[in-house]
Amino acid sequence: MLMKFRRIRKCQRVQLLTTSLFLCVLMVSWEDLDYHVVSHMRSYTYRYLVNSYDFLNSSLAITSNRHHRKDGSSSEAGSVNYQYLINHPEKCGGGGGGVLLLLFVKSPPENFERRQAIRETWGNESFVRSELKESVRLVFAIGVHPDVGRRSGLQSALLQEDRVNGDLIQQDFEDTFHNLTTKLILQFHWSHAFCPQAHFLMSADDDIFVHMPNLVKYLQHLLSSHSGAKDLWVGHIHRGAPPVRRRSSKYHVPFDLYPWPSYPDYTAGAAYVLSGDVAAKIYRATLVLNSSMYIDDVFMGICAKAMGVSPxxxxxxxxxxxxxxxxxxxxxxxxxxxxxxxxxxxxxxATAPTAYSRSRGFMGNLYCTAVRVMLLCLPCYQSTYSCFAAFT
Incomplete structure (x- = not known):
């Protein structure tokens, strides 16, 4: 009987120790567990069962949509009107015909080499005009460097860069992560004012590669379709994404800024394309919605949802x-x-004739499908495209 009692006590001690260890691990990892499991379950429930974002217009609308510019006049806008330091209002004029695509690349002031690489490759307007027989306008959206000590020297270099290339659009706001929404608003306000005739608008980061022949072919197909390229907002979609509540995260959003469990659907801010009519709708949304949401692709989703646009x-x-x-x-x-x-x-x-061929034949297409399955569908590979892309 004594041995049995001791055995029970020992078993209880092991259970207590195991339970304590489990609770300690749970407490340490709770923040990650809460974000990766609990918040996603809550977000998906809201997105797929409730699916109501009526609060966008009622809670995020600006109480007074009139504000005063520095010159004393008033205008309707959802953000401060920053002064243009570099501008090219004539960029979309001339050349005859319409502009197929206005290509806005978001770039920090110091990324000179990245901008030059884009000009020489997928952002090359001359290549698109001569080889693809279309009109594309490339501009870079830029703020000012946040380091005041470096700002003057960088600004002189930017002015020299622009004298050579004529494609920088710069406003007087600090070019930081928390001002990405300001940069997004710059794109839509500039395109509305200076390039409303563009059939499509593309927003992209400066570390994106764009296969321009494929993109132009895709846009031409949309223009020739029955819908005439209306109501288009296309990209890589994030559905039912929850706000990040971890204070250590770059994407931390506090409850007082966004108290709801799920963001509206939005496309990844790295690169997406809009038709001209949707760009005009987003512009109108920026006039009446509070732009304090500093994650630009989320703010884009909020504007689109408020205007009845789905990605x-x-x-x-x-x-x-x-x-x-x-x-x-x-x-x-x-x-x-x-x-x-x-x-x-x-x-x-990627643009070499041997890489882009229409005449592979049945066996060539079968081979490419198998290769794409191997690259995109197996769990040992982590790629940018879904497995569905393998069968496209």
Missing amino acids: QEHVYFSGEGKSPYHPCIYDHMITSHGHTADVRSLWQV
């Missing part, structure tokens, strides 16, 4: 990842994320 998925628009390097991927790719030093080499390979 459309395209399996070859990237999210956060870099696409696999293979000719069978280049056949269909539109964008790939995370490219800096390899933009020029990737452009040469």
